[in-house]
Amino acid sequence: MAALILNLDRVCLSDEQFYQLCQNNADFNFERTAKGELIIMPPVGGDSGNREADLIIDLGIWNRQTNLGYTFSSSTVFTLPNGANRSPDAAWIRRERYAALTPQQRQKFPPISPDFVIELRSVTDDLKMLHNKMQEYMEAGVKLAWLINPQQQQVEIYRLGKQVEVQDLPIELSGEEILPGFRLSLSRYL
Numbered sequence: 694m695a696a697l698i699l700n701l702d703r704v705c706l707s708d709e710q711f712y713q714l715c716q717n718n719a720d721f722n723f724e725r726t727a728k729g730e731l732i733i734m735p736p737v738g739g740d741s742g743n744r745e746a747d748l749i750i751d752l753g754i755w756n757r758q759t760n761l762g763y764t765f766s767s768s769t770v771f772t773l774p775n776g777a778n779r780s781p782d783a784a785w786i787r788r789e790r791y792a793a794l795t796p797q798q799r800q801k802f803p804p805i806s807p808d809f810v811i812e813l814r815s816v817t818d819d820l821k822m823l824h825n826k827m828q829e830y831m832e833a834g835v836k837l838a839w840l841i842n843p844q845q846q847q848v849e850i851y852r853l854g855k856q857v858e859v860q861d862l863p864i865e866l867s868g869e870e871i872l873p874g875f876r877l878s879l880s881r882y883l
Contacts, residue, residue: 727829751877772802806830847860
């Protein structure tokens, strides 16, 4: 099952209306692009769900050891500066940036771009849609992003202000200066 995209650019859902739509339809995973498109995401299968959980665990363990920020799951929707509402498969935000949000902002869809995101392509994900999503993250100020693509045995590395780097079958990825000391072994994901 592929994602369903509804063009709502003339409907103009406010942030609060989008939040209520998500709350009233909790069985669905929604995202909204900066263009006003509503994306209804299909659930992932067992293999993708297991890989996604491993990503979050690896990122979370590193974060607990360093205590540098906060780790988020794919259930978290972020309101990006361009008005999009996006849910990366895993995300991380530096402690001081997230702490600067009000409790009310943290309770709903945080109005902040993560510092780091991971997208793990599942068999139902359209690659062009994922590329658009990754570009939206970069335009929103995400500093480092990884698109892990098991189907093509590749990883695309996005860095703020730089060209996308594509690596075939890398063994390990580095969090670089954004996540100092974080290393992700890709043997489970590709």
